[in-house]
Amino acid sequence: MKRNKKEDILLNTDNDDISMLAEIQTDPDEVTAMEFNKEIPVMPLRNMVMFPSVVMPVTIGRPSTLKLVNAAYKKKLPIAVVCQIQGDMDDPGFNDVYHVGVIGKILRVFEMPGGNTTVIMQSNGPKVHLDSITKTSPYLKGIVTPIPEANDQLETDEFKALIDTCKDLTSKFIEASEKMSPDTVFAIKNLDNPEILVNFICANFPIPVEEKIKLLKAGDLQSRLYMLVKILNREVQLADIKQSIQMRTREDIDRQQREYFLQQQIKNIQDELGAGQEDEIDELRQKGRTKKWSSEMAELFEKEVSKLERTNSQSPDFNVQLTYLQTLLGLPWNVFTTDNLNISNAEKTLNKDHYGLEKVKERILEHLAVLKLKGDMKSPIICLYGPPGVGKTSLGRSIAASLKRKYVRMSLGGVHDEAEIRGHRKTYIGAMPGRIIKSLIKAESSNPVIILDEIDKLGSDHRGDPSSAMLEVLDPEQNNTFHDNYLDVDYDLSKVMFIATANNLSTIPPALLDRMELIEVSGYITEEKVEIARRHLVPKELEANGIKKEYVKFSKAALECIVENYTRESGVRELEKKINKVMRKIALEFARDGYEVMHEIKPADVRKYLGTPEYSRDKYQGNEYAGVVTGLAWTAVGGEILFVETSLSKGKGGKLTLTGNLGDVMKESAMLALEYLKAHTKLLNLQEDIFDNWNIHIHVPEGAIPKDGPSAGITMVTSLASALTQRKVKANLAMTGEITLRGKVLPVGGIKEKILAAKRAGIKDIILCEENRKNIEEIQPMYLEGLTFHYVTDIKEVLALALTNEKVNGAIDFNITNQKTEEKK
Numbered sequence: 001m002k003r004n005k006k007e008d009i010l011l012n013t014d015n016d017d018i019s020m021l022a023e024i025q026t027d028p029d030e031v032t033a034m035e036f037n038k039e040i041p042v043m044p045l046r047n048m049v050m051f052p053s054v055v056m057p058v059t060i061g062r063p064s065t066l067k068l069v070n071a072a073y074k075k076k077l078p079i080a081v082v083c084q085i086q087g088d089m090d091d092p093g094f095n096d097v098y099h100v101g102v103i104g105k106i107l108r109v110f111e112m113p114g115g116n117t118t119v120i121m122q123s124n125g126p127k128v129h130l131d132s133i134t135k136t137s138p139y140l141k142g143i144v145t146p147i148p149e150a151n152d153q154l155e156t157d158e159f160k161a162l163i164d165t166c167k168d169l170t171s172k173f174i175e176a177s178e179k180m181s182p183d184t185v186f187a188i189k190n191l192d193n194p195e196i197l198v199n200f201i202c203a204n205f206p207i208p209v210e211e212k213i214k215l216l217k218a219g220d221l222q223s224r225l226y227m228l229v230k231i232l233n234r235e236v237q238l239a240d241i242k243q244s245i246q247m248r249t250r251e252d253i254d255r256q257q258r259e260y261f262l263q264q265q266i267k268n269i270q271d272e273l274g275a276g277q278e279d280e281i282d283e284l285r286q287k288g289r290t291k292k293w294s295s296e297m298a299e300l301f302e303k304e305v306s307k308l309e310r311t312n313s314q315s316p317d318f319n320v321q322l323t324y325l326q327t328l329l330g331l332p333w334n335v336f337t338t339d340n341l342n343i344s345n346a347e348k349t350l351n352k353d354h355y356g357l358e359k360v361k362e363r364i365l366e367h368l369a370v371l372k373l374k375g376d377m378k379s380p381i382i383c384l385y386g387p388p389g390v391g392k393t394s395l396g397r398s399i400a401a402s403l404k405r406k407y408v409r410m411s412l413g414g415v416h417d418e419a420e421i422r423g424h425r426k427t428y429i430g431a432m433p434g435r436i437i438k439s440l441i442k443a444e445s446s447n448p449v450i451i452l453d454e455i456d457k458l459g460s461d462h463r464g465d466p467s468s469a470m471l472e473v474l475d476p477e478q479n480n481t482f483h484d485n486y487l488d489v490d491y492d493l494s495k496v497m498f499i500a501t502a503n504n505l506s507t508i509p510p511a512l513l514d515r516m517e518l519i520e521v522s523g524y525i526t527e528e529k530v531e532i533a534r535r536h537l538v539p540k541e542l543e544a545n546g547i548k549k550e551y552v553k554f555s556k557a558a559l560e561c562i563v564e565n566y567t568r569e570s571g572v573r574e575l576e577k578k579i580n581k582v583m584r585k586i587a588l589e590f591a592r593d594g595y596e597v598m599h600e601i602k603p604a605d606v607r608k609y610l611g612t613p614e615y616s617r618d619k620y621q622g623n624e625y626a627g628v629v630t631g632l633a634w635t636a637v638g639g640e641i642l643f644v645e646t647s648l649s650k651g652k653g654g655k656l657t658l659t660g661n662l663g664d665v666m667k668e669s670a671m672l673a674l675e676y677l678k679a680h681t682k683l684l685n686l687q688e689d690i691f692d693n694w695n696i697h698i699h700v701p702e703g704a705i706p707k708d709g710p711s712a713g714i715t716m717v718t719s720l721a722s723a724l725t726q727r728k729v730k731a732n733l734a735m736t737g738e739i740t741l742r743g744k745v746l747p748v749g750g751i752k753e754k755i756l757a758a759k760r761a762g763i764k765d766i767i768l769c770e771e772n773r774k775n776i777e778e779i780q781p782m783y784l785e786g787l788t789f790h791y792v793t794d795i796k797e798v799l800a801l802a803l804t805n806e807k808v809n810g811a812i813d814f815n816i817t818n819q820k821t822e823e824k825k
């Protein structure tokens, strides 16, 4: 095989050495001239295999090899270059080396700065077989026989294709593995001679020595090339796999490192910002352990605390979750106060706090007695109803005190939204628990008395129906698993005692009304109010204003004066305010004068402190005029008397005019009354044409509070009848009742309040529908003292009772006026 010198020099050298190697002259004839049956030096290489036609640097360390180099270099001896089987052996013998090698020579010797010697070797002879080692000193010598290689296929297509493949694979391997030195890569890229290229790659490819020996043993260049391609293929694949594994692991490590780094940063930021957060969470857990909740609840709490732990303390969610946990902790789970179900004690407390109300107190005691005997709270909920300021709420408070239970008042007036009762879901912004749960937190016990104040004022609109939520609260069958949307866990309300209060039963939904036991708390008469003031309100206000009780005394007349002239109510709230006002004025005097003097409050003092009376009490106004009749009305503040006035004026057509404080229903009553009398002229001996010649005007004077309703029906008829007959109405008479077109009298409501108003006004006789008799019978006799009741079913009876036979002064004489009218015609 021919090759040019330059290629020889290029092989396996540093770029810097290229110029140096270019000077080396080789003489191939030297080898051809050698005799193979003579002993020649044998150079064993550690971990290197020399291939034919390859130049390579060899570092010499062993003294024996150094001697060999000196001798061979000087004498230009051919050397048999073989490879040690074990690279680390110092003095290998015949059996310690592979028996295949090449003939080479030393081109150059370099003394290296560290004391080592490097030689440039060139394989310039054939492949040989080491037959024997003949000498081991001063260096190895042996006998070799050449192994000829047939290299005649180099021009075939197959060989060319193999060479191309080999080149491709080598460059792929170089790319993928980065295992070969840049000089080797440079050399491979610049080699054209296929023989040198194949052998050079075999010598320098990073594979184990055993494999290289197999390559060297290959019978010819093409077989070596085949084996080399196979190895290259395998190594390229391996390098690829290694590379992809490396890439993947690097990516993985990169990702992991990035996550670790970010998490570390988050932790640092959280540490910076949320110092003390752990303490807060520990405190929550600590508190949670003291709670008497069920194991499920404890589990849920722990879950929620862990959720908080995972939340960044700066995010809004943190506070939401913290508030939720604090709400859970704030609830009195399974905390109960011990009931005092001593009935006589309860009675004492109720009597101490409230004057009168005997029936109500009795009903409450009955209720408590049932609770005591039954031992649970599953009896109906009490609803105290009646006009404002009669002590419904304060009765509830007394019940709680007598039972020694915690007391919470929950005002339901104006609650339109169901969520106010049941809470908003936690996910809403600004979500809160409902009022029931809030009341329990306030009460700090799970069996308080909760006053549901003004249950009749619960509204309902598009935001839901709070009364349906109240149904669940008040249903003993359901309320042991009351579900508040915010809490999202059931809470047992079955031990809570609910007491509802209401002014007006008609606005309470029937389903809710059905759940409650109704107890009426009606208004007070003046005597009762005076007594309530003396026993309760005056001492209360004295204390509230910091006045010693020995310095202020109210006379009975003074209290009566306040009740009569400065208040107009069924209850005592306004009275309490007036007493407070008097106290304030006295406190000012004391403070201004610097000393305290005894004050005995009399009616004149009341006028001094409270100014001119606000109300001139509606009094009965006598029966001097025809057509003026006293009726009884029921308004928002209780009962009142009202006057219906009818006057007649001459005029064709018989017009009806209605003026004053008349609602639609009252206007209808007026028309009904007139129609009835038109149809029953004979009843009162009225002239047939009286309605054609006289205009009728009905007036109801304006009162402080608007009135409406059908209860003025019989009053209207009587007023009209008195005007049309000019007969006097019975003195000190008042009436209330609805009429029908047939003249039937129907019952009306608010009887007790009306009776009280009538009494206040100085009425003595009262006409009522027969069906209202039962209402009168329910009223305590003391309220009825001095009153006579007349029960009727028909308007004829009313007229018979109300109209006297005496005519009013200056009565119209219908006969004369009619004659005059005729004459004019």
Ligand SMILES: Nc1ncnc2c1ncn2[C@@H]1O[C@H](COP(=O)(O)OP(=O)(O)OP(=O)(O)O)[C@@H](O)[C@H]1O
Residues within 6 Å of the ligand: 353, 354, 355, 356, 357, 386, 387, 388, 389, 390, 391, 392, 393, 394, 395, 453, 501, 502, 503, 532, 536, 537, 571, 572, 573, 576
């Ligand atoms: N019989 C009574 N004895 C003593 N104090 C009374 C009596 N009735 C009412 N009071 C007092 O009158 C005041 C008003 O009573 P409370 O607020 O209970 O009225 P209420 O009926 O609940 O009114 P509302 O319907 O407006 O809520 C309270 O200070 C209460 O103590």
